[in-house]
Amino acid sequence: MGAFGMQLRSWTPVRSLAAAVAAVGLLLVSACGSASDDDGRAQAQEETRTGAIEVVSSVNQWGSLAKEIGGDAVDVTSILSSTGVDAHDFEPKTSDLAKLSRAEIVVANGAGYDTWATKSRGPDATLVSAAQIVGAMDGDNPHLWFSKDARAGMAKEMADAFSKARPKQRKRFAANLKAWQQREHELDERMASFADTHDDLTYGATESVAYYLMSDMSFSDATPKGYAQAVANGGEVAPADLQTFQKAIEKGDVGILINNTQEASDATNMLVGTAGRSDVPVVDISEQMPDDYDTLVDWIGALSDSIFTAVDPDYGKDSADDAGTDTGDEKANTTDPSSESSGNADGSQTQTGTDDAGDTGDTGDTQPDPGR
Numbered sequence: 001m002g003a004f005g006m007q008l009r010s011w012t013p014v015r016s017l018a019a020a021v022a023a024v025g026l027l028l029v030s031a032c033g034s035a036s037d038d039d040g041r042a043q044a045q046e047e048t049r050t051g052a053i054e055v056v057s058s059v060n061q062w063g064s065l066a067k068e069i070g071g072d073a074v075d076v077t078s079i080l081s082s083t084g085v086d087a088h089d090f091e092p093k094t095s096d097l098a099k100l101s102r103a104e105i106v107v108a109n110g111a112g113y114d115t116w117a118t119k120s121r122g123p124d125a126t127l128v129s130a131a132q133i134v135g136a137m138d139g140d141n142p143h144l145w146f147s148k149d150a151r152a153g154m155a156k157e158m159a160d161a162f163s164k165a166r167p168k169q170r171k172r173f174a175a176n177l178k179a180w181q182q183r184e185h186e187l188d189e190r191m192a193s194f195a196d197t198h199d200d201l202t203y204g205a206t207e208s209v210a211y212y213l214m215s216d217m218s219f220s221d222a223t224p225k226g227y228a229q230a231v232a233n234g235g236e237v238a239p240a241d242l243q244t245f246q247k248a249i250e251k252g253d254v255g256i257l258i259n260n261t262q263e264a265s266d267a268t269n270m271l272v273g274t275a276g277r278s279d280v281p282v283v284d285i286s287e288q289m290p291d292d293y294d295t296l297v298d299w300i301g302a303l304s305d306s307i308f309t310a311v312d313p314d315y316g317k318d319s320a321d322d323a324g325t326d327t328g329d330e331k332a333n334t335t336d337p338s339s340e341s342s343g344n345a346d347g348s349q350t351q352t353g354t355d356d357a358g359d360t361g362d363t364g365d366t367q368p369d370p371g372r
């Protein structure tokens with residue numbers, strides 16, 4: 001929790017993501033106990049509802065996940081797919097709202113990111129909301145798709161919602177979920193492997209889009225507080241706050257700069273320029289998933305790779321094969337340099353901030369049905 005506590009920000013991270021997801025898991029387990037009631041109700045519903053489930057997602061990040069979990073049994077429409085608009089100020093068209101109102105299942109991010117979507121769903125529609133699953137509120141950092149805990153919770157919740165909507169396809173959704181969990185687990189392992197072999201990872205961000213991703217990757221946020229708060233509040237950045245950030249970049253307090261290309265401004269352009277002149281690598285990240293990717297795992301995997309390479313240009317070049325398996329040995333070798341700088345409390349706090357970065361095998365903790 002250390003890294004979270006260190007950075008006061010207007011968009012506060014969700015402190016109890018893992019706990020909230022675990023609680024969801026327990027609820028699902030107890031729901032299985034009364035399966036006969038559920039089946040009875042669901043069968044009645046099945047008589048009226050057949051064919052592909054009409055799913056409308058506010059944003060394509062979650063829409064792509066719905067497609068992965070639902071496969072051909074769902075028909076997914078994502079309202080906001082463009083990486084060229086300001087996601088936080090997005091205003092849906094009337095036709096978008098009509099689609100939402102007709103959806104059988106509405107998938108939303110929540111936490112104030114897409115209030116228009118949850119408000120527009122029909123009275124009988126099922127809502128699957130990332131913020132509800134992890135306990136995020138308006139004012140919390142809303143970029144939940146970049147959180148591995150939120151993704152795990154959403155994938156399970158989607159499989160559950162789809163199974164209720166089409167009980168005869170339950171096994172298929174369970175199989176899709178399991179396959180997804182495997183891909184996500186491999187991504188977790190790659191992130192953990194990198195964190196195990198690199199110390200004192202820091203970043204600054206033009207906007208906090210990648211907060212959860214960087215936290216999952218054991219980076220600590222070195223963005224100056226005044227700047228971060230001004231951006232989170234959607235206001236102008238004061239010249240003094242901008243200069244403080246530029247000085248932090250010049251001094252090397254920021255290992256890499258995360259540039260949110262969807263929230264560009266004169267200020268962010270200046271920061272990117274400062275990074276370029278200071279030999280601080282810049283990684284561009286958008287809010288919505290770019291067209292080039294089909295799945296969240298593919299996209300986030302590619303972003304992770306670009307971050308690995310930005311920090312360590314040689315990473316994975318000649319040890320691509322053992323990057324995921326040999327972490328024990330590599331850790332023993334490469335954590336040596338850190339003992340020289342062991343007085344740096346930041347390094348160790350970064351580790352505790354993402355409390356399960358070191359044991360990705362624990363991903364299973366959030367799954368309620370390991371025995372099935």
Ligand SMILES: [Zn+2]
Pocket residue numbers: 088143207208209263287
């Ligand atoms: Zn954002």
